[in-house]
Amino acid sequence: MxxxxxxxxxxxxxxxxxxxxxxxxxxxxxxxGKSVEPATLLSDPFLQLPKQGSVNVVWFTNFEGSEHFVMYGDKKDQRANATTTKLSSMALSETPGAKAKATSVWRHEATASGLEARKRVPYFVESKDGKRNTEVKSKVFSLQPAPQAGQALKILLTSDHQNLPMVAANLQQVDSSIGKLDAVLFAGDTVLVPDRAAEWFGDASHGSAFFPSFQGRAKSVVGTTEYRGGEVLQHAPIFTALGNHDVMGRTNITNTSLDAHFEYSAPRSYAESLYKSTGLDPKSEAHAEWVANNSFNTRTYSEIFSLTGRAPGKLYYSVTLGDVHLIVLCAVRAYRPPTLDPNVASRFSERRQDFNRKELWRHGAFVMEPISKGSAQHVWLQYELKSKEFQSAKYRVVMLHHPIHSLGANIGPAFSNPYPYFKYGADGEVIAASYEYPFPDYLLNDVSPLLEQHGVQLVFYGHSHIWNRFAKPTTTATATMTTNFLESSNVGNTFGAFSTNTGRKRSVVDKLESAQGDPNGLSPVLPTHPNKTAGVGDKDHVSSNTVTVFSILDTDKGTVESYYFDTKHPNSKAQKFDEFSLVKPAAAAVTTPSEPVTTTSTTASARTTEQKPNPLANTKLRAAQVQSVMQPRPEESGTRPSPIAQATGATEAAGGVSRKKGAAGDAAVEASGPTDGRAKGSGGATGSASATSVKKEAAEGSEPSSLRDNGDDVEASVKAPPRAKKSDAVATGSDAKEPVGSGSGSSGRRSEISPRSSSGSSPGVSPGRYAPRARTNRTRASGLHSNATRPWRKSPMPIAKSADGDESPEAKAPAAAE
Missing domain, CATH: 1.20.5 (Single alpha-helices involved in coiled-coils or other helix-helix interfaces)
Incomplete structure (x- = not known):
């Protein structure tokens, strides 16, 4: 031993x-490379999919675990086990430009059922990891099933958080001022880059991350004050609309940073044409994923939130919440900065250095989900507006991301798909690639009239990071009422408002867009409870980087109330500065928008800003402008090279005149249909027969049997713009002498992009590219728009500073200026 x-x-x-x-x-x-970090809850639980007698509870962890469940009820003795999935595209936060590194985020969703109507009960969630022999649980919160008709609700209206500075302060004031909410309507742009985990769950560099701010766990410093946000989503279900910052772009580019993946989005039709060129089977199971990886995707957004209501699995849907019937539309376009800088891929042009690197093209600000007349979404909207649920609702609300009326920078250009124009040199190389946005505007012409005709009381949106509202009296088949348009997105920051009472002007305008005011013709309504001392409400908007705003829909009172909080005074409270009713009928007849509007209304809620005549608001004039866009010349026939096909060497039949590139002095303009994802003959196309069937079912009031989400706009009424005649051709290469349309005898197509310049010149536009022309009242029948219909159009001037000396948002051109 x-x-x-x-x-x-x-x-x-x-x-x-x-x-x-x-x-x-x-x-x-x-x-x-395996993590040894402790098992943790990445978020508190939040609520989704409220139904009669049930609601879903969702939370996230950094481990797969072996057991996840929610305990709820008066005694917290009812248990519901969760379904667990792993987010497929989540990556760690990284230095801008660095390679993205994948990280593991696990999502858990359980249904708390058997709930009593109108009654809140406590709940908490718990996750166990058998391998680590650990368990984590949340604090106790409250939940309730879907609200009943007649139940008083307070609903938060917010959008465009994007990890911006004032978000946590905003939500902290919501929590302390309003108390427990019954629902949250979020009009898009939850984060900046959706595949970056830290923007959802927070880290040291993301103090205003989405879930921490919405759940009272943020660490965001404004000035010298730290804000934690508000305990909101643990008690109230959230309903979201897709925003442009909720969409990721191509994943096959050489730059593997998350920022690059976000920025390099492309139309579906571009990816479809690339897929055809590979020779792969269009019926392959990998087809849809391949196309998404080469265009854009909403994987993370769709994996985080439970899409709800009718049209399941789509990015547009409807749901009833007590007395509110909510319709959520998908109105999103790719963000491109509004600049004429030739070194920036903008709304109006590709980068000069990328002209002959088509794999790096951004394709302009293309529309990501078809919404024009004839598209699946538009047909679905018609059905929803005729549905019993909508017609019987006390409050009819529509939410989308892109504004229909706004004083902000992001309303322009027209919400339509860009028409590309290419110019070629003598050697066949591209020397210009620009984009125009023709009317009709899908939202203004195809969507808004439907909403007004069917008695929608509130249209809520974001996108421009300001607060402003508009009111349009409307006569329906049964009553005279008001359609209210509210943009309440001055939450985390602002990018500027361009009202007649500020002196600011948009630095770049396109086509019929105005330098000031609402390009779509309505006058903004002045707030009903102005606070001139705080500088809020004395103007027709709120646009501030120190004052943050939120709005509350109160169904008990039938009102929408807006509040502001001044972060320069951290010990102050949120103050109401505006209120309007959703049930009050219109008190006056419709004022002709083209006439000056004065503040002579007898009711405070109808006060409007005094404005100069807005010729864009004249409906007859607008109709003439649209007509001039929509009428092709009689001699147009044959085939037109598709701009997307040009990028891949293919062609398609689209109407118009076919011209070859490369010959000096030959036609330099290549024009075709918009880059809207109409991959004719490709897999997933809806087809005219299907669209006709769906339209017929909607007209009869029955639910469409097939509303396939195929990424194709089946709009048949929008024709391509008129082609330039051969005599209108632009000289190419060394023969180029002057911009299109700048000569006294020129009748060639001019670019509709107009920077404001007193001389009519185009700063930043390189030789050989389309340059804006100076003001002219001469009629050009061959142009995209007849100048005879636009005698007011001036040659605007670039703006670097606003009236108060601040640098214009457009002059700064921030990377995430949306």
Whole structure:
């Protein structure tokens, strides 16, 4: 036995061996790249899909775990097990431009059922990890099933958080001023880059991350004050509309940073044409994923939120919440900065250095989900507006991301798909690639009239990071009422408002867009409770980087109330500055928008800003402008090279005149249909027969049997713009002498992009590209728009500073200026 004991390690030796084992294990994990971080809840639970008698509870962890469940009820003794999935595209936060590194985020969703109407009960969630022998649980919160008709609700209206500075302060004021909410309507742009985990769950550099701010766990410093946000989503279900910052772009580009993946989005039709060129099977199961990876995707957004209501699985839907019937539309276009800088891929042009690198083209600000007349979404909207649920609702609300009426920068250009124009040199190389946005505007011409005719009381949206509202009296088949348009997105910051009472002007305008005011013709309504001391409400908007705004829909009072909080005074409280009713009928007849509007209304809620005549608001004039866009010349026939096909060497039949590129002095303009995802003949196309069937079913009031989400706009009424005649051709290469339309005898197509310049010149437009022309009242029948219909159009001037000396938002051109 002594011999045996001689070879046994003493206690100190045993401790040393144990320590060595621990070190070896740690080194193994570090070398293998596996995390040894403790098991944690990445978020508190939040609520989704409220139904009669049930509601879903969702939360996230950094581990897969072995057991996840929610405990709820008066005694917290009812249990519901969760379904667990792993987010497929989540990545760690990284230095801008660095390679994205994948991280693991696990989502858990359980349904709390058997709930009593109108009654809140406590709940908490728990996750266990058998491998680590650990468990984590949340604090106790409250939940309730879907609200009943007649139940008083307070609903938060917010949008465009994007990890911006004032978000946590805003939500902290919501929580302390309003208390427990019954629902949240979020009009898009939850984060900046959706695949970046830190923007959802927070880290040291993301103090205003989405869930921490919405759940009272943020650490956001404004000035010298730290804000934690508000405990909101743990108690109230959230309903979201897709925003442009909720969409990721191509994943096959050489730059593997998350920022690059976000910025390099492309139309579906571009990806479809690339897929055809590969020779792969269009019926392959990998087809849809391949197209998404080469265009854009909403994977993370769709995996985080439970899409709800009718049209399941789509990015547009409807749901009833007590007395409110909510319709959520998908109105999103790719963000491109509004600049004429030739070194920036903008709304109006590709980068000069990328003209002959088509794989890097951004394709302008293309519309991501078809919504024009004849599209699946538009047909679905018609059905919804005729549905029993909508017609019987006390409050009819529509939410979308892109504004229909706004004083902000992001309303323009027209919400339509861009028409590309290419110019070629003598050697066949592209020397200009620009985009125009023709009327009709899908939202203004195809969507808004439907909403007004069917008695929608509130249209809520975001996108421009300001607060402003508009009111349009409307006569329906049964009553005279008001359609209210509210943009309440001055939450985290602002990008500027361009009202006649500020002196600011949009630095770049396109086509019929105005430099000031609402390009779509309505006058903004002045707030009903102005606070001139605080500088809120004395103007027709709120646009501030120190004052943050939120709005509350109160169904008990039938009102929408807007509040502001001044972060320069952190000890102050949120103050109401505006209120309007959703049930009050219109008090006056419709004022002709083209005439000056004065503040002569007898009711405070109808006060409007005094404005100069807005010729864009004249409906007859607008009709003439649209007609001039829509009428092709009689001689147009044959095939037109598709701009997307040009990028891949293919062609398609689209009407118009076919011209070859490369010959000096030959036609330099290549024009075709918009880059809207109409991949004719490609897999997933809806087809005219299907669209006709759906239209017929909607007209009869029955639910369409097939509303396939195919990424194709089946709009048949929008024709391509008129082609330039051969005599209108632009000289190419070394023969180029002057911009299109700048000569006294020129009748060639001119660019509709107009920077404001007193001389009519185009700063930043390189030789060989389309340059804006100076003001002219001469009629050009061959142009995209007849100048005879636009005698007011002036040659605007670029703006670097606003009236108050601040740098214009457009002059700054921030990377995420949306």
């Amino acid at each position: 002594d011999v045996v004991n001689r070879y046994l390690p003493n206690k100190n030796h045993q401790k040393g061996v144990a320590a060595s084992v621990v070190i070896i294990v740690l080194l193994f994990f570090l070398r293998s």
